[in-house]
Amino acid sequence: MTDRSPPAIDARTRQLLRTLIAQYLEEGQPVGSRTLARSAGLDVSPATVRNIMADLEELGLVASPHTSAGRVPTVRGLRLFVDSLLELKPLPRGAVMQIQRELPRDLATPRELLGNASSLLSAMTHFVGLVTVPGAADAPLKQIEFVSLDARRVLAILVFADGQVQNRVLNLSRRFDARALELAANYLNEHYAGLRIDEIRGRVLADLRAAGSELNRLLDTAVEVAAETFAPEPESDMLVSGQTNLMSGDEGQQMERLRELFEAFQRKRELLALLEGCARSPGVRLFIGEESGFEPLKGYSLVSASYGVEGHVLGAIGVIGPTRMAYHSVIPVVQATAKLLTDALRASE
Secondary structure (H helix, E strand, O other), X not given: OOOOOOOOOOHHHHHHHHHHHHHHHHHOOOXXXXXXXXXXXXXXXXXXXXXXXXXXXXXXXXXXXXXXXOEEEOHHHHHXXXXXXXXXXXXXXXXXXXXXXXXXXXXXXXXXXXXXXXXXXXXXXXXXXXXXXXXXXXXXXXXXXXXXXXXXXXXXXXEEOOOOEEEEEEEOOOOXXXXXXXXXXXXXXXXXXXXXXXXXXXXHHHHHHHOOHHHHHHOHHHHHHHHHXXXXXXXXXXXXXXXXXXXXXXXXXXXXXXXXXXXXXXHOHHXXXXXXXXXXXXXXXXXXXXXXXXXXXXXXXXXXXXXXXXXXXXXXXXXXXEOOOOHHHHHHHHHHHHHHHHHHHHHHO
């Protein structure tokens, strides 16, 4: 979100700006003063409207394309519109029921639910649907086992509550026999099963090292294998649906920007970082054009919301579309999908 404070404008000016932006979002064309005077529902002349538009242009809220006498909103104008002029309504019941049907609670894996959410966002908005996929570390640990491979290598087998199994090969400083590895696994299962890996990572080493000297001698294996086993996970993944929706109606001069965005979808890393930043903030996040600081998104908007279970944020879902999108309908779709995805994941645990 931008930190710039919205300019102070009177009620008549706000109504004209709201009307101009709504008409521009619907039709995609610059709006002239005469048209605006007729459609704003105000008793003002076209000349008065022209003067007000000139004031708004000075404030950086609208601009005049060189090919037209009409005006279009700037990114700053769109931000003001979304933050203080847009009237959001709850998603219609039929649309909510559609989301519930597409996110059934009896799917085999959480990843299937997330894939459905990405496709659903794209289908409902006709833009690009995005969902970040958490690593296995974001599911509660159910059980851990250690198997000796050779002198200093141990296989850690982590079984998670959602059915995922992750194997990690640990390179240790010395050899541990089967009994020591069994003691370590028993201790970790007894004290940390049911917690997520990030929670375990923050507690296990401190707990073990703070234990009495006798316990430390018995479980010195647990200290070392835990340090390796609960090291930070690889980067999360991201599911993307509907990229070709952005090609509809794109002009030639916009194709280079679209190509850059498609390359960003392929790399994923930068978009993942942006969405993971969104996930750390409650509610809906909206970046319009250059607000994201991510060059390939210039000319596009990102609407996102976090999802999770039991108060624990797992990731973010979102929609990428042109800055000229129907924010009044896209924002409620993202909000509702995030909530219903959270409900479905909770039920599937």
